[in-house]
Amino acid sequence: MTDNTPSVDPQASVNKKFESSAFTRIKNHYEALRSGLGDGNKRSSEYNTAKCKCCSEKFPDITGVWSQKNYTFLGNAYTPEDSMDANKHLCVHPNLWENGASNHLSGVFEVLPGKIYQVRGYDMSNLTFVRSNPSGGDPRWIVFDTLMSNECTKVAMDLFEAYLKKTYSDYSLSGSIVGMIISHSHIDHYGGMETVMDYFIDPKNPDNNGKIIENSDDEDDGKNTENAKESKDDVKKVANCFILAPAGFYDHAVSENVYLGNAMGRRASYQYGSFIKPMDENDLCGEISIGIGQGQSTGKPSAVGRPTIEILENVTLQLDEIKVEFQLTPGTEAPAEMNNYIQDYQALWLAENCSGTLHNLYTLRGAEIRDAKAWSHFLMEAAVKYGNKTNVIFQSHNWPHWKNGTTENDVPTVNIRDFIIETASIYKYIHDQALLYMNMGYKMNEVADMLVLPRGMQKNWTLKPFYGTPVHNAKAVYQKYLGWYDANPIHLQELPPEQLAKETLRYVMAGSREKMLSMIDEDIAKGNYWTAAYMSNQMILSGDCDDISDKVRNLCATALRQLGAQCESGTWRNAYLSAAYELVNKKLQPDQVKSDQLAQMPPETLLDYISIFFDGELAAKFNCDSTLAVLKNGIYTYFAFVVKNGAILYYEITEEEYNKSDNKINVSFDELKSVAIGKYSVENNILRDISNALINVASYKRFKYFDIIGRHDSEVKASGDNPIDLKKEVSDCILLLEKYVGKFNKKTPVLVLSEEDKQSWNDYYKLLKEDTHVILDGDFFIPGDKSMGIGNDGKFMQYELFYTLYALYRYLYRSYLKNDYGYKGNNFDEESFAKLKQSIVLLETYVADYYLCNSKTNISLEDDDFEAWRYLNNDTKESSKQSLNVADFFKELYKRYKELSCEIKSTGKNFFLESVADDKRSITVHNASHNRLQCNNVELNDVIQNDSAVIDVSKIDKNAIVETFYQSGEEMFVTGRLVYRK
């Protein structure tokens, strides 16, 4: 992972310059506004924290190994000035800019005066010194983690020594290091070990063997890993020259860095931007930051060293004069990792578990998948044990955070306990939501696409995805639990990438569906079964071949049967043949009698179960920080219990701790079980809210029999016998409801469905709400009230209709928001389309704020979001409203989704109905891209269109009849039967 020193061609800087496109500039400008960095001199709260308490600023430049010299441009505040100039800021994400700027700060920094210091900016990680003799005299130090390279570590040691010499004139750092604590098994934390050992205090003295002192008379058994197993009350002293590391450190360090050194090294060069470093101080087109440092040094790391003690359980040890608690955190950021609490200083070292950014559950260089649940669990433990008594948290990456009221006024401070819990919540949220979507049958990329962080997480500077990303981490959770295989047997043995690309291109060149079909036929005849199965499956998945579905499915099934027939493996044979079966038959419904699994669960497992089926995105505004007592079989179990940012977190505590809490919840196990099945209804209780926000996945056939070989939700089992295409049903339901969009006015605030529509709605209500959970209908407002929403009475107000339409559109089109997909250039110019999509993304972060609301609910956009909203609306006249009532809010979302859908469905240049004469009998038409008008229930040339999109006037040769339409530019909803005659 280190031999990746690139030989950089100076000409490369010329070659890598690029201009930011209009899309890119819009995206970054929007992000800058949303982060409050819009005016060219504001900096993030994190930057303001990072630059605090610098004792000695110096930018390192170690030839061929590490340099900070070309990053000076990051000293400027981000300016979102719209220009294609390669050196203008919009070619960098504004938030990453702030992270890069913070990591560029280099020198000696104070964590606690006279006690803890860090050298930062001298490698991707920090070199941390904790004073071990607070009683006085020339200071002695414990080093917490080294840098990655010995060269960097040496220069950082020199810098710290020079700083100390200002106070202690003939001080030498050499001989002042009593030992080292290595937090975990990654090389950027022990790579400088050999250099640090050169500074050890009197290493030749046989008493300084780094072991537990009580055992020092024992015979050395030849193993240099002593167990720190003594009872927790009995604080053992450790001899100087110690190297302390968590259990399993050595084995994991070897397996990560030695077994796969070459593979990881080459892969890491992409992740760390090894050959795209800025070439000069004006080069904005290269590496900015890696999220947890400015980059990765390329010097010589130490070989993996043996610790003098591997910490096997949570203990407190005396190191020189100070007492240090060890909290093991296996399975978090590294398989062997630990935090430390320094009792004497009330300082908490969080290793790499809580570094002020979203970390990786699966690192890009490649590594074993990390355990999001364990990660959040150990952070909860740290928060509960130390959160309230800690004055400062510091880590081996990025910068410290100080507790409110513990430092100077101009230093930003935080609530430490909340800070740690926030970080715990993001891993828990990603974990639980990913599991929820996996249980619903979504595949890996679909899970990553579904996952949306609640606004509270999105806007928290210390959770921003500078290093890990929600997409990558969601896939990591999928991989951890289900692995790479998505159960579609075509993926059992895919062609390698080059061969697959050739086959794909061969088919693409075919040019038509018909030609593709005959090629699949030919491939089957030639025995190319895998290619035939793969290509026919692509046709099925596209959803664009439904009219020739039988033919395609039969071809796919034929190829799969042959693949199955050749299998030596019984399970592979079964998988191929089962897929073939489902392609040409109805899915079977094996009904099993289930045992009551919940009853057997210990309370903590039941809490896990609840949090997995909790709809965190919907319920993101729930906020609870309490303790929970659960009574089962006469025995209580106690928990710290937090609901925050859409995540449910818990940590087991003692009865005593529970009793001290001001905010207690006491339930029986049976009551907790009723929460888990969505049936807990005690008033005014967070548990009731949680219960209402659970999705009981197993009770829906849609999820139970999700599609494996076909499109998601294309053959949904509902109550009837025949599988239905759920997306088509949703589209039809939209058509039904859109007829009512324009019918509200002041005199008619409440509408009732016509008798005929009510009949159809009843079917949709059952299908979409009760059988498939596509919409919540009234449960969004008052769970359990069947007259809310459009409801079973078919009576509704504006906000109920717009909410329902929004929910239906979202179901169909949400996957178009996160990626480039969807822009056809027919109805929009590129800029408007980019802004349209972004505005949906922004508004959707507020949906959770309206959950459990009523017709009077008003929510204000946060100031920065409002600035971004105005930018997206091209609002120069300040006409946008910052506060939106529930009807307007969902109307905005509905309208925008509808515009998005029109673009996605459009296939040619369309003309739009633009205005209506007063008598509403005639309408004029012109070609427009902004002030457009979309129509529902279009009858074109006496043929009713199934589509609710737009009228293409070139196709009008007789007349066009439109039931309802709205004009988006004018905020006007019109209804009536409108006829256009050519």
Ligand SMILES: [Zn+2]
């Ligand atoms: Zn690490």
Ligand SMILES: [Zn+2]
């Ligand atoms: Zn690290």
